[in-house]
Amino acid sequence: MNYTLLGSLTSPYVRKIRLLLHGTPYELKVVNYMEEEGNDYLKSINPVNKLPVLIDGEKTILDSRVIFNYLSNKNKWIKLTIDEENILTAIDGAMDSAVNLFMLRRGGLDLNSGNGLVERHKARIPHILDYLTPWVRTLDDKNPAHWNFLTMSLYSLLYWYDFREVGSLKNHQDLKIFLEKFKNAPGVAETTIPT
Numbered sequence: 250m251n252y253t254l255l256g257s258l259t260s261p262y263v264r265k266i267r268l269l270l271h272g273t274p275y276e277l278k279v280v281n282y283m284e285e286e287g288n289d290y291l292k293s294i295n296p297v298n299k300l301p302v303l304i305d306g307e308k309t310i311l312d313s314r315v316i317f318n319y320l321s322n323k324n325k326w327i328k329l330t331i332d333e334e335n336i337l338t339a340i341d342g343a344m345d346s347a348v349n350l351f352m353l354r355r356g357g358l359d360l361n362s363g364n365g366l367v368e369r370h371k372a373r374i375p376h377i378l379d380y381l382t383p384w385v386r387t388l389d390d391k392n393p394a395h396w397n398f399l400t401m402s403l404y405s406l407l408y409w410y411d412f413r414e415v416g417s418l419k420n421h422q423d424l425k426i427f428l429e430k431f432k433n434a435p436g437v438a439e440t441t442i443p444t
């Protein structure tokens with residue numbers, strides 16, 4: 250077994266790396282940072298105290314984007330264009346805001362209290378989903394090249410967003426169609442969030 254992935258079964262950041270690693274032998278080590286033991290362990294590996302972390306022999310790689318870059322260099326995948334990098338940044342921006350809103354709500358914060366930072370997070374997500382829509386319309390689930398790190402990231406985001414009821418996709422029909430079309434893509438069933 251070459252790789253160890255520190256992760257969880259629910260995180261959308263972890264899921265996109267699990268989708269990327271689908272078909273590659275690796276061990277998934279589930280870390281529960283909500284418990285003291287898991288939190289202390291994660292902190293000892295990753296000063297940022299976030300999942301995912303990839304361990305490849307002597308190397309420890311922090312952050313999903315850096316993990317992707319590391320695997321991309323190692324496997325000599327075609328470099329992403331700036332437009333593709335921008336799409337990834339947008340997906341990560343929405344993921345970050347969605348995860349923050351979820352954690353704040355879980356911590357008991359009223360998300361309708363008018364807090365300025367919360368409002369910025371709330372506004373960011375639909376704006377990003379609008380930005381992504383023209384690209385999403387070009388995607389074809391019958392084209393294997395279209396199941397790549399960008400679409401894996403988007404799938405992980407949208408599935409989690411809907412699953413956690415952070416927001417709604419009712420005004421983003423193209424994104425709902427994307428989720429439906431790619432639900433049988435490699436690794437999706439194996440990485441689905443347990444209920």
Ligand SMILES: N[C@@H](CCC(=O)N[C@@H](CS)C(=O)NCC(=O)O)C(=O)O
Nearest residue numbers: 260261262298299300301312313314
């Ligand atoms: N930029 C990081 C973000 C990862 C992230 O936010 N992970 C969440 C899980 S979904 C986490 O570990 N949160 C713990 C915390 O914020 O303390 C990445 O791309 O890997």
